[in-house]
Amino acid sequence: MVIKNLFSRRTASALLLTAASATGSQLASAELFNTGKVLATGGVSMIDGAGGGGITPWATITGYATRDGINGDVHYTYANLPNYALNSLGVAVGFWDRFELSYTKQILTTGSTFNTVGLVTDTTSSAGGGAAGEATTAGGEGDESTNPGIEPFNTTIKMDVYGAKIRVFGEAIYDSDNLIPQVAIGAFYKDNENTDLLKTLKANKAKDWEAYISATKIFFPINTLINITARYTSANQTGLTGFGGPDGNEKEIRPEISIAYLLRKDTAIGMEWAQHGDNLTGESVQLGSVDATEAGPALQATGLGGLSGTLTQDESDWYDAFIAYFPSKNLSITAAYAMLGNITITPEQHGFYLSLQASF
Amino acid sequence: MKSTLRNIVISGAIALATTNSAFAQTGQTRTLPGLDSDALEQWGGEEGIRNWVESLFYYIMLDNRINHIFREFGNIERQIFLNTQLEQLVLGGDVEYQGASMEAAHADLGITVTQFNAVVEAAYNACERINVTYEACNQLIAALAPYERVIVTK
Ligand code: HEM
Numbered sequence: 001m002v003i004k005n006l007f008s009r010r011t012a013s014a015l016l017l018t019a020a021s022a023t024g025s026q027l028a029s030a031e032l033f034n035t036g037k038v039l040a041t042g043g044v045s046m047i048d049g050a051g052g053g054g055i056t057p058w059a060t061i062t063g064y065a066t067r068d069g070i071n072g073d074v075h076y077t078y079a080n081l082p083n084y085a086l087n088s089l090g091v092a093v094g095f096w097d098r099f100e101l102s103y104t105k106q107i108l109t110t111g112s113t114f115n116t117v118g119l120v121t122d123t124t125s126s127a128g129g130g131a132a133g134e135a136t137t138a139g140g141e142g143d144e145s146t147n148p149g150i151e152p153f154n155t156t157i158k159m160d161v162y163g164a165k166i167r168v169f170g171e172a173i174y175d176s177d178n179l180i181p182q183v184a185i186g187a188f189y190k191d192n193e194n195t196d197l198l199k200t201l202k203a204n205k206a207k208d209w210e211a212y213i214s215a216t217k218i219f220f221p222i223n224t225l226i227n228i229t230a231r232y233t234s235a236n237q238t239g240l241t242g243f244g245g246p247d248g249n250e251k252e253i254r255p256e257i258s259i260a261y262l263l264r265k266d267t268a269i270g271m272e273w274a275q276h277g278d279n280l281t282g283e284s285v286q287l288g289s290v291d292a293t294e295a296g297p298a299l300q301a302t303g304l305g306g307l308s309g310t311l312t313q314d315e316s317d318w319y320d321a322f323i324a325y326f327p328s329k330n331l332s333i334t335a336a337y338a339m340l341g342n343i344t345i346t347p348e349q350h351g352f353y354l355s356l357q358a359s360f
Numbered sequence: 361m362k363s364t365l366r367n368i369v370i371s372g373a374i375a376l377a378t379t380n381s382a383f384a385q386t387g388q389t390r391t392l393p394g395l396d397s398d399a400l401e402q403w404g405g406e407e408g409i410r411n412w413v414e415s416l417f418y419y420i421m422l423d424n425r426i427n428h429i430f431r432e433f434g435n436i437e438r439q440i441f442l443n444t445q446l447e448q449l450v451l452g453g454d455v456e457y458q459g460a461s462m463e464a465a466h467a468d469l470g471i472t473v474t475q476f477n478a479v480v481e482a483a484y485n486a487c488e489r490i491n492v493t494y495e496a497c498n499q500l501i502a503a504l505a506p507y508e509r510v511i512v513t514k
Contacts (some may be wrong), residue, residue, distance in 0.1 A: 036474030038481060066473045097473075174508035176391045176501075220502035221393050223495055264494050265484045 034069025035359070039265055040326045041173060041218075042094070044334050045075035045357045048188055048238065049090035049104030050163045052214070053258040054320050054336050054353065055238075055274050058227045059184035059216035061167055062102065063094035064329050064359055070095050075104075077355040079338055083346040085109045086240075090161070100186075102163035108240050110155045150197060157240055158193040172216045172225075181215035181228075188212075190239040201313065201344060202283045203242025204249040210235060218262075225268070229256040236279050236315060241344055245279030252277065266326045274318045285311050285345060316341020320353065332357045385461060388452035389503040399503075400451045402496035406444070409451075412500075413443045415489040419482035426478045433469060450503035463510040470514045 043060045046052040051062025054077075063071035072093035079086040090104030165186030172182035192198060192206040210233035218225045234244045234251045243249055254277065260270030322336035336353040343349045388395065396402065403409055417436055421427045430436065442459035449457050459465065480501070487497035 034474060036472075036477050038477050038484075066477065068472050068474045174505045176503075177389060177506045179392050219393060220498040220505065221391050221395050223498050262494070262498070 032070050034066055035064040035071055035329050036066035036068060037064045037097075037329075038173075039329060040262075040268065040324075040332075042071075042073075042359070044324055044332050044355060045073065045077070045090065045092060045102075047077055047079075047086070047088045047104075047106070047355075048161050048163060048190075049075070049088070049092055049102035050165055050186060050188075051092065051094065051100055051102075053227065053260070053270070053272050054322050054334060054338075054355065055272050055318050056227060056229050056256040056258045057163075057165065057186055057212055057214055058229070058258065059167060059170070059182040059214040060172055061094040061097050061165065061184070062092045062100045065094050065097055067097040071359060073357050073359040075355060075357040077353065079351060079353040081338070081340065081343070081349040081351040083111050083349060084343065085111065092163070097167065099164065099166040102161075102165075104161040104163070106157075106159045106161060106240065108157040108159075110157065150200060155197065156194075157197065159239055160191045160193075161239075162189045162191075163187070170215070170217075173218055176218075176220050179217070181217040183213065183215050185211070185213045190235070190243075192239055192242060198242035200285055201236075201241050202246050202280060202285075203236055204234075204244030204246070204279070206242055208234065208239065208243035208249070210239075210251070223262040225258075225260040225262065225270070227258040229258075230254070231256060231274075234277065234279065236277065237340075237343055241280065243279075246283060247279070260324075267323065269321075269323045271321045272319065276315050276317050278315055280313045280344070281315055283313050285313065311345050313344045314342035314347070316343075322353075330359050332359075385446060385449060385457045385459075387449065389450045389506065391502045391506075395452065395499050395503060397452075399496070399499040400448060400453050402499065403451065403492055406448060406453070406455075408490065408492065409447045409453075410440075410444045411490045412486050412492065413440050413447065415486040416443070416479075416482055419485045419489075420479060423478055423482060426475050429469065429471075429475065447500060447504075451500060461510075462507045466511045467513065471512050472514045473508070473512045476508055476512050 041060070042062060042064050043051045043058050044053065045062065046054055046057055048057065050057035051060050052058035063073050065071035070093060072091065074091050075089070077086070077088040085108070087107040087109075088104055089107075090102060092100055092102035094100045163186060165184050167182065167184045170180045170182040187209055189209045190207065195206045198206050210231055212229050212231040212233075214227060214229040216225065216227040230253050232251050232253050234249050236242050236245070254275040256272070256274040258270060258272045260268045262268050318341070319339040320336045322334055324332060324334040326332045332355075334353075334355040334357075336355075338351060338353045340349040341347070400409075403412070417430075417440055420430060421436075430439075438459075442457070445455050445457045446459065448455045483501065483504075484497060487494070487500075
């Protein structure tokens with residue numbers, strides 16, 4: 001019935017659109033464009049671009065459109081971690097409070113993290129034997145197949161994220177007299193450009209999809225929103241360091257939870273947790289044909305040993321604590337403290353996160 | 361995983377079955393979780409509710425998205441009187457509601473969810489206007505929200 005409804009609505013709107021294009025675009029925008037949701041109930045944009053919290057997609061459809069129309073938003077998110085900076089810039093559109101489409105470009109600058117490794121590979125490969133020892137075999141300058149994808153400075157990871165989400169059943173907001181949550185299913189397709197670096201990190205794939213199911217409910221008597229998501233994925237650090245590991249690319253179900261407390265009609269605070277995998281945990285960094293652990297003595301000899309004590313990778317679950325402020329339906333500002341733990345070879349990646357969403 | 365999902369669905373179904381009575385406007389709305397036992401006191405009782413309903417209609421009539429509906433089909437004085445009864449009732453007040461059911465009152469109006477939400481925004485503005493706390497305001501929001509299922513017909 002819902003599906004039928006949706007289709008008749010869509011057909012009706014499509015007809016309207018056709019009619020409107022004949023009589024002028026004014027009518028089309030009046031009929032299709034909609035900002036009828038109550039302030040803040042469209043949520044914010046999570047880093048992958050879907051409507052949700054900060055790191056977790058929710059069952060809510062992005063933007064301020066009710067089932068009477070369409071609304072979209074653009075978002076920019078910046079997270080500043082000790083060894084990385086994440087920039088995420090994207091656009092998303094919600095259709096009839098039923099489905100949403102999103103596209104996001106993520107740019108992760110790795111700061112000093114890989115600079116040393118990059119320098120060592122550069123140095124060892126050009127220095128020939130001597131101090132570089134075994135690591136020389138990793139060099140192969142100009143040889144594409146052994147390019148570690150790490151520049152001496154400013155190695156940058158870029159990823160395109162395409163998202164789609166469809167609301168399946170339930171009411172997050174109005175049905176305060178039952179516990180049935182609003183449920184949506186969605187998927188991302190992620191295309192990481194840095195195939196060389198991902199090889200170095202021993203990830204199995206640079207492009208992959210992930211799917212999720214989310215359940216969201218607002219409990220007005222206690223001013224609280226709860227979202228529970230199960231994501232089916234093999235991502236390492238959401239795909240920023242690829243998918244899968246040396247043992248292959250098996251997807252698994254990972255839970256994520258967001259809890260928000262509504263302080264005012266325009267302000268919410270909360271916390272999130274997202275379980276991460278361990279595909280690359282315990283793996284060293286692969287520099288061409290040689291493991292970086294074997295190059296350890298070389299790193300020591302070149303005076304670059306103190307990188308992080310180890311070149312062994314690790315991955316932690318992600319946590320964040322946030323405050324989201326909605327000054328109007330056109331803008332939301334989310335500030336958070338992100339606790340991302342171990343990222344590749346660097347521990348304790350905790351730092352501030354700022355996300356802006358403009359709705360149009 | 362499967363059994364917890366089934367539990368959620370079952371408890372949801374029970375909740376649905378037990379709260380149908382809310383639509384007959386005979387008592388407090390059974391929300392999950394439940395309303396504060398002193399919800400009506402947080403509102404300052406009958407007088408607080410009437411102040412809110414009056415400012416609610418002030419904001420409704422200022423909103424060009426919906427005021428035309430009330431101008432054409434409404435009877436503001438009667439609606440203020442009846443809403444003052446209804447809002448006390450759904451918060452647990454011991455009063456009688458003398459108006460039509462929500463289904464009957466709104467059946468012919470073709471109200472959209474966008475228009476319903478405009479009234480919700482007026483409701484929050486009215487709470488702020490009469491200095492009812494956001495938390496107390498959400499008690500009433502929770503108590504009235506399920507009426508969306510019968511009021512929105514378009
Ligand atoms: C939970 C939200 C709402 C509540 C609690 C509510 C409550 C009421 C009540 C108590 C009445 C009087 C019934 C009677 O005369 O016996 C009424 C009538 C009316 N309501 Fe609502 N209402 C709600 C939402 C809306 C919305 C969203 C609209 C339009 C945008 C609307 C428009 C009207 C109109 C025009 C009437 C007068 C109908 C008539 O006299 O024939 N109401 N409502």
